[in-house]
Amino acid sequence: MSHIFNTYARWDIELESGEGTKVKDIHGKEYLDFTSGIGVCNLGHCHPAIVKPVQEQLTKLWHTSNLFQSSLQEKVAKQLTEHSSGDAVFFANSGAEANEAAIKLARKYTGRSKIITFHQSFHGRTMGTIAATGQEKVKYGFGPMLESFVHIPFNDIEALKNEVNDQTAAIMLEVVQGEGGVLPAQEEYLKQIEDICEQNNILLIIDEVQTGIGRTGKPFAYQHYNLSPDIITSAKGLGNGIPVGAMIGKEKLTSAFTPGTHGTTFGGGPLAMTAANAVLKLIFNEKFLLEVIEKGNYLADKLNSCTFKGVKDIRHKGLMLGIEFSEDVTEKLATLREKGLLVLNAGPNVIRMLPPLTVTFEEMDEAVSILQKNL
Known part of the structure; x- marks a missing residue:
């Protein structure tokens, strides 16, 4: 019997080590990792430019608290604000926590409570963020949800106009729905949403948990629009x-966020800030980001040149790719794992590929070859 709650449908693989795009399991089998820990290891596994400063920080200080000043937080916040439309940063420990902070800030600043989100969206697993998420499966069994969230069809401007009123605090969206199937928002739709927000003093919240930090070839995906x-x-x-x-x-x-209104014990700690500082120095670089776009286009073109049975659509933005099939892809993912390629699903019918942004052209060719032989 396992002593761990059975909250994950785990694969029958235990990984032991990794470098770049390659990982090895405890039996020594090597895989191409096109999951990146679900879009986490954007610089691949154990990148030396991240390992070295984190190791050095481990010998200095692991944790204090947010009662103290932090020049590390200031460095990371400066990089984030210089490469976004924002001016100030609150550091948390996860995407769900960041989205909780956004929900609280929007409600407190506006004095309103209604937040509009979208069908097939995903914003986290806390009670607040599952209420925000437009997928019923994540809410099942947890009782009444946090009030005032409204979910509407994606890319449907009339549905949005019908829901906006004087109680609307914010519109919250992903410009590419990751868990929802790698579904991009239409450019004109996004501009219309922004116009509606400006006309009605509504805040626009963009969830860049999966799409941000270079994944689409920009610091943040909204910058394409x-x-x-x-x-x-x-x-x-x-x-x-x-x-x-x-x-x-x-x-x-x-x-709206003054001392005592929001907080965290671990958010913005020395190890996290050291890692984030090193990550942003590498990724928020124009040449690096242009290469992400080049690689994404290359991989999408290679996939489009293949003949996969039952494929309905291939979608991508940078190195965020989805292959939609007319049938469930669960068995396909298992077959690909056996052949040494790790990929994800996004809903029942979409194979999602999130390779490290440092993936090589040779590794992309190898992945496509495995896909072509086994799909």
């Missing part, structure tokens, strides 16, 4: 595996 959100949330790739989350907001919002 020339948007200016009031709040941006980030996590996953921010620490390359060291737990860290961030909520980034515009200066006008800082008056």
Whole structure:
């Protein structure tokens, strides 16, 4: 009997080591990891530029508390605000915590409670963020949800207009729905949402937990569409595996978060900030980001040139790719694991690929070859 709650449908693989895009299990079998820990290890496994400073920090200080000043937090916050529409940062430990902070800030700043989100969205596993999530399966069995969340169809502007009223605090969305199937928002739709927010004094919250930190070839995915959100949330790739989350907001919002209004014991700790500082120095670089776009286009083109049985669509933004099938992909994922390729699903019918942003062209060719032979 396991002494762990059975909350995960675990694969029959235990990984022991990794470097770059390659990982090995406890039996020595090697895999191409096109999951990146679900979009976390954007710089691959055990990147030396992250390992070295974190090891050095381990010998200095692991934890204090947020009662003390932190120049490390200031360094990371400066990089995040310089590469976004925000001006101030709250550091947390995960994407769910960052989204909780965003929900609380929006409600407190506006004095309103209604937040509009979208069908097939995913915002986390806390009680607040499952209420925000537009998927009933994550809510089942947990009783009444936090009130005032409304879920509407994605890419449907009339449905949005029908829900906006004087109690609407915020509209919260992913510009590419990751867990929902790698589904991109339409560019015109996003601009219409921003216009509606401006006209009605509604905050625009963009959840960049999976799409941010270079995943789509920009620091944040919303930047492909020339948007200016009031709040941006980030996590996953921010620490390359060291737990860290961030909520980034515009200066006008800082008056709503004063001492005692929100907090965290571990958020923004020395190890997390050291990792995030090293990550951002590498990823928030124009040349690096252009290479992500180049690699994403290359991989998408290779996939589109293949003949997979039952494929309905192939979607991508940078190195975030989804292959939609007409049938359940669970068995396909198992077959690919046997052949040495780790990929994810996004809903029942979509194979999701999130390789490290450092993936090589040779590794992408190898992955496509495995896909072509086994799908």
